[in-house]
Structures are given as structure tokens and as C-alpha cells.
Amino acid sequence: KAGVTQTPRYLIKTRGQQVTLSCSPISGHRSVSWYQQTPGQGLQFLFEYFSETQRNKGNFPGRFSGRQFSNSRSEMNVSTLELGDSALYLCASSPYWDSYEQYFGPGTRLTVT
């Protein structure tokens, strides 16, 4: 089985711009979670989608949004980028929304200048 894929792997954006990141889960997995990882804060939960519905949300501002498509692929959008949004964005795939198994993708490294 192919693993979780994320595109793009690296991205450089300017303050004020917006960005869209994509995640394709493992085939058959229907839940996708997004995380932000920074050296100081570690891994922080952004949101989780299951069957095209947002099930849970972390404590991030409304500039961070996401969606899931019928094929379980998910996108994450960050609008009005700030320098502090520079981070590794990880997507994790699970079979179901309450499954304990999580398989992480390689991440997208976002740099905001």
C-alpha cells in the first residue's frame, strides 16, 4: 500500500499571501488530521476530517482552514500568512475518525518571508 503523500514538500511564501497544502491518505483510510510542527511548540493539532466533515478542531485562528473531498484527499489553507506560520505541516491518515492508528506523511515545509 502506498503511504500518505503530501504536496508540495517545500514552499516559500511572502507575508500576507495565502497557501494551499494537499494530503492524500493511505488508500481506504477515511480520516485525515493536520498538524503544525515547530521547534518551540512541537506538534500541534489543527483539525481532523472524516467523510468530508470536520470532526475536531485545535486552537488555531480562523486563517487556518481545511476541507476533505469525497475521495478522502484533504487540503489545508492558510490565508494572510504571518512569519510565525513557518513550520512543518504534517498530515496523518487513519482508517476511521476514532481509530488509534495514525500514519504520518512526510510533511510540507512552509517558509514565510
Added chain:
Amino acid sequence: GQNIDQPTEMTATEGAIVQINCTYQTSGFNGLFWYQQHAGEAPTFLSYNVLDGLEEKGRFSSFLSRSKGYSYLLLKELQMKDSASYLCAVKGTYKYIFGTGTRLKVLA
């Protein structure tokens, strides 16, 4: 509040045993997880505890005490490839909460 604490860094010698501790305070508890993350790579799942006690998987074991809000990851017969960050995470009522990770350096 919700909080997970683990040491920032540990050093051990090849062939030795190391224990990485994790204490947590979360609203709701649906399991405690340990992940390994090599530099520049994604976290990979190591272990899952939902009941008190020890879970053993090869060279890796994980222990949980829910009443104390405490877990540890035990790595035996350390190898150089075990040099990585080890993340403790708790699945709360609605989401996962991760610690900032323990960076383990294995010396020859």
C-alpha cells in the same frame, strides 16, 4: 489545562538501556502513544497504551499509569539508529495532544 511534559534531551551509550518519561494532564483520556521521529522525517508509530501496565514490542516497551498521569518508553540494547526524537502523545476527548519530544543521542 492540558499539558504533556517530557525531558528535552537525553544521551545514552550504544548497547545500554534508556527510559524516557512522560507526564500528562489532559481532559479525557483515550490512549497514550509514543512516536519516533528521525530528523527531517515524519513521526512513526511505536506503541499504544490504553490500560495500565507494560506493553512490550521487541526492544521497545511502554508503561502507563493512568492514576499518576505517567508513562515511560524503555529502549533496550540501544543502537545508533535509535538516535531520534521520541514524542509522547495523548488522545484526549477530541484530539491528540503531543509533547515537544525528547531528543535521544546514542553514542558509540
